[in-house]
Amino acid sequence: MGEEKDLLAGLVLELRRGTLILSVLSQMAEAKYGYALVQSLEEKGVEIDPNTLYPLLRRLEKQGLLASRWDTGGSKPRKYYQRTAYGNDIYEELKKQWRQISAGIEALMEEEEG
């Protein structure tokens, strides 16, 4: 029983991992700091561990999809991330791909359910 749970957890994790980038990019039209992003995703029912998100943000920045700046005006320094123009293009492209995949999978499952 425990094994089955582990397997399922692993599979769900894998499934979610693929959608993470899309989820994150979707929220970055306006500048946000990391934890605000965690919350805005959580509010919409997308769970993400901060320990996954922060490294991911850095990677997306390195790939040129996001840009960051430190805001030292508030009570403590915060790092804000926002989509770049390149990030916008990629996001639009990814959205299209996602809709295709999602429609395809949906069709497959409907067919199976009869």
Added chain:
Amino acid sequence: MTEKDQELMKRYIYQVVRRLPQEQKEEVSLELQELITDMIEEKGISMEEALAKLGDPARLAERYQDASHCLIGPEYYDTYRWFVKIVLLCSMIPVFLTGSLDAVLTGGTRVWMLGDSLMPEAAAVSVIFGVFGAALEALAAGLTAFGAVTFVFVILERQKVKLEKKAEKEWKVGDLEESPARRVPGFAPGVLPSVPSPKARISRGDCIVEIVFTVIFGVLLVFAPHFFSAVLPDGDTVTFIPLFNLEQWSVLLPFFVLSLFAGLVDDAVRLAVGVYGKAVLVSSLICNGVSLALSVILLKALPFWNPNFAADLGARLSGDEELLGLLAHWDGGLASNLLLAVILFAVLLDTGTVVYKTLRYGAL
């Protein structure tokens, strides 16, 4: 936030950033500070709870490093394994053979050839120790070879990452006007070669055996040319009467080694290509040609044989008429011709096989 919490957070962040490259340390440290304090403030949880939620700092640091964690990736792994096998065989066997042969020859000759019944145990012990030492040396050689091969492949793996990135960039600039459908870099089913006929395939095992034997022979020639000798007991020691002209060895050896090297190159090509075809045919013609040419130079133009072989051996064999009679027939020129005939036969046989198999089954 209490001082204790501060200290805890500092420790956690240190455990993460100490695993990161220098240029990331400061920023990640600030980022984590921001994150941890946010988690505590927004969720109303304790420092311990927040850190527990972030999990093992080592794992977090791992996530920050996007570099892959394998020394040699799947792309090179297969080749790497073949290489390790060959190199291990080529290093350990020759070292072991040279060492133990040496031990057996020097330690054992007395007992076996002289019938030295006085100290057979001592000789046997020295042989055992010698063989044991050779095994240790072989182990050390194997480890060194393993390390060296791994090192080379690790470099390849790292370089590949760079090369691929470069290629990607160049490709993007060059292919901007291409239609999207054609933008498939790298693999395309159209470039898959056809499956070779089973008879056109070259056995990897054969190649490896050949390579190993060539290397063993080469190592013996370079490090222990006196093994190619008549070994005679001489009082307490052993006398080697070399078959080859060791006085001219520095002149002869390069030809020998080059000739073996040509064979190695040929085997390496066969191993890499794996199928009879143009590449193997060309390599085999060139390498066999080079080998043959070098053999001719070595045997016909250079003072290859020890000129004193027959005389020295005869002087020590006085009494054994039968052997002396045989020795009287010893003639370097004749030996050269015989050996050359054998080499020529081998070369022709090999080349003939390659030509036949290539024309019959291979893809030209």
